[in-house]
Amino acid sequence: MKIEAEWMRGGTSKCWVFETGHLDQTRANLDDLLPRLFGSPDSRQIDGVGGATSTTSKAMILHRPADHDIDVDFTFAQVGIEEAAVDWGSNCGNCSAVVGLYAIEKGWVVPTGNTTRIVTRNTNTGQIIVQLIPTPAGALPIVPDAHMPGVASAGYRVGLGFKDPAGKTTGKLLPTGEATDTIVAGGTRWTVSMVDAGAPVVIVRAEDLGLDRARYDSWVAGVELQLETLDHIRRQAAVRMGLAPTVAEAARAVPKLAIVASPTPSDPDCDVNVMMLSMGKPHPALAITGSIALTLAARTRGTVLNAITGDTPGGNLKLRTPAGVIETWSEERDGSLLVGVDRTARTIATTIIHLPEALGRAVEASLASATQ
Amino acid sequence: MKIEAEWMRGGTSKCWVFETGHLDQTRANLDDLLPRLFGSPDSRQIDGVGGATSTTSKAMILHRPADHDIDVDFTFAQVGIEEAAVDWGSNCGNCSAVVGLYAIEKGWVVPTGNTTRIVTRNTNTGQIIVQLIPTPAGALPIVPDAHMPGVASAGYRVGLGFKDPAGKTTGKLLPTGEATDTIVAGGTRWTVSMVDAGAPVVIVRAEDLGLDRARYDSWVAGVELQLETLDHIRRQAAVRMGLAPTVAEAARAVPKLAIVASPTPSDPDCDVNVMMLSMGKPHPALAITGSIALTLAARTRGTVLNAITGDTPGGNLKLRTPAGVIETWSEERDGSLLVGVDRTARTIATTIIHLPEALGRAVEASLASATQ
Numbered sequence A, B: 001m002k003i004e005a006e007w008m009r010g011g012t013s014k015c016w017v018f019e020t021g022h023l024d025q026t027r028a029n030l031d032d033l034l035p036r037l038f039g040s041p042d043s044r045q046i047d048g049v050g051g052a053t054s055t056t057s058k059a060m061i062l063h064r065p066a067d068h069d070i071d072v073d074f075t076f077a078q079v080g081i082e083e084a085a086v087d088w089g090s091n092c093g094n095c096s097a098v099v100g101l102y103a104i105e106k107g108w109v110v111p112t113g114n115t116t117r118i119v120t121r122n123t124n125t126g127q128i129i130v131q132l133i134p135t136p137a138g139a140l141p142i143v144p145d146a147h148m149p150g151v152a153s154a155g156y157r158v159g160l161g162f163k164d165p166a167g168k169t170t171g172k173l174l175p176t177g178e179a180t181d182t183i184v185a186g187g188t189r190w191t192v193s194m195v196d197a198g199a200p201v202v203i204v205r206a207e208d209l210g211l212d213r214a215r216y217d218s219w220v221a222g223v224e225l226q227l228e229t230l231d232h233i234r235r236q237a238a239v240r241m242g243l244a245p246t247v248a249e250a251a252r253a254v255p256k257l258a259i260v261a262s263p264t265p266s267d268p269d270c271d272v273n274v275m276m277l278s279m280g281k282p283h284p285a286l287a288i289t290g291s292i293a294l295t296l297a298a299r300t301r302g303t304v305l306n307a308i309t310g311d312t313p314g315g316n317l318k319l320r321t322p323a324g325v326i327e328t329w330s331e332e333r334d335g336s337l338l339v340g341v342d343r344t345a346r347t348i349a350t351t352i353i354h355l356p357e358a359l360g361r362a363v364e365a366s367l368a369s370a371t372q
Helices: A020-024 A030-038 A093-105 A216-224 A227-240 A288-299 A361-370 B020-024 B030-038 B093-105 B216-224 B227-240 B288-299 B361-370
Strands: A002-010 A013-019 A058-063 A072-079 A115-122 A128-134 A156-163 A181-185 A188-197 A199-205 A256-261 A272-278 A317-321 A324-333 A336-354 B002-010 B013-019 B058-063 B072-079 B115-122 B128-134 B156-163 B181-185 B188-197 B199-205 B256-261 B272-278 B317-321 B324-333 B336-354
Touching (some): A002 A020, A002 A093, A013 A020, A030 A072, A058 A093, A093 A115, A093 A128, A093 A156, A093 A288, A181 A227, A188 A288, A199 A227, A199 A288, A216 A227, A216 A272, A256 A288, A288 A324, A288 A336, B002 B020, B002 B093, B020 B058, B030 B058, B072 B093, B093 B336, B128 B336, B156 B324, B181 B227, B188 B227, B216 B272, B288 B324, B288 B336
Parallel strands (some): A072 A115, A199 A256, B013 B058, B072 B115, B272 B317
Antiparallel strands (some): A002 A013, A058 A072, A256 A272, A336 B336, B002 B013, B058 B072, B115 B128, B181 B188, B317 B324, B324 B336
16 A cells, blocks of 8 residues: 655654545554554654654644635644654644645645745644745745755745634633733742743743843753742643643643743844743743744733833844744734744655555455445 | 655665666766755754664665676665765665665566575675565565564565675685684683674684673673773784784774674574674674674684584574574575575655755756867
């Protein structure tokens, strides 16, 4: 059995891109089929297409819906490596960047104007992501020439615009109804902002942690001394935002915690210095969903972040992270708000994956007996 | 520009398989083209087909020679990961196993009888490898069913028979002319055998190192206490075998050193316990070339290994390694000797790799100006 797939890079991830129609032909359960194709379970994925790391063991499954408001529905699958299992629980921001490019390359969407807009919907989260791809003179250039940090070669620039991202988890941009709240932890009162946009995030001021805003490179060491207090803040925020019934029951990954400070006046390259905590540790960069949440927080009067950035009339926001400065953008149009960030993407290979044995045999046999 | 390639697993490696004709169409230098296709230089190879490990950043380049005695010429390329460079200096035994299967799958060789013999020649080393693939009733089975240690799923069984492997580096199976020699190192006289077959190897007796043959799992700890002495033995062997002019100039990788002992009488599963040193450390398994050298050493009267195994009339030899027992085989036919080991192989995907920019433009331009 053979299965068509495109192997694509989206941002700093590699991703196998399938169409539902091609997968359906196998008549196999995707929770069995994807691990088999990827070579799992095996820490090296030596007998399959997986790359044996979390950023290279990913699949996107694409579908053209009957709904004419949406060009492409897409479902993200994080394929297990040592386990023959698939996690369908979240989207991957980096991999999302392949969807619009795929639609143009396959002729699903005809490039129009200097920028082509592809309306995509992630089925894991329900989030609509409008993808903006430069198509000068109405065509995708033959040779891509856009660059991004963390990727050595050029790709096509893809703007990922999250449509009306506020309140997707809790129903409200400000789940407590307030732009700032006070949380007591480690014997101190902390002024924080809690926002839900892209992902739930609680925002803490670096100065309250005693971090030196002029020495961003000293933050990791300073933060690591206060991880226990920061996690206590985060767990209380989980309860305040309605994400957990008690502090003890707060999840490890939600909400995320962001530490922010204004840059020094001599640093014109960014609007705010940011350090995220992820799974209890300082994160070397900033997830796309986190950058969306911070952008909406900056746009919202009264938050601790808005106090740093002021209103951002142009809509663009430059966030310094340990991995470099990330720029986000905002666009109001037809009564909707797009909040976005740019990535690059390209197709690495057009492939036909070989599946030696028919996993769908049991299904075929049961179908045959059912119709007798 | 698009380039056809098959992505195949050979043994415990993944390998990109190209035909010279397809690569020639790019008019690019392979030392530039392969790193670009693989995504190098980049420790993650995130923008290319490479797998970011030494066993998944490999290419095989295949060619059907005019010489009718050879079915396929193949060249192995170890593609750099952090460096945009290609190492053409050696063959990869595991990847060799894809060549015969490719020839059958592409119709270059028509399966004949219950076992099809494909005569392949590695151009890196000049070694002819006769590949034996089971083809019951004259056909490759649709579903492969052969298993091997280190690979979770089934593949096609491929026997790799090294034709007349003796003396490929030094000209002689026994470079010193003797089946055993005495080397003095660490104040002790060591009885060793030096053989050149597949690769140059010096063989040391485990008992001389004070290792307990009944406790194979204790060898690593015992060997690690004597690494300096063992390297001294190895360097003297390099000089005796004519591989280096002085002990100081001996290469780190050649010859390899093997430690051997007879198994306990209660262990009928193997003929000899083996531990190889590679780059100065105990190796977790046994390279294919090393297994060929040990098999010829076992067949040669008077070596320290022949004293353990005795003559092996059937030609098969079972070697215990930390990763499990490896079985080699020998076949005398038409005045030649084949010494071999079995692997499995399969095609993971049939692909067209996208090369965004024409690397060959400079060549095209210079060709164009040369013909004006």
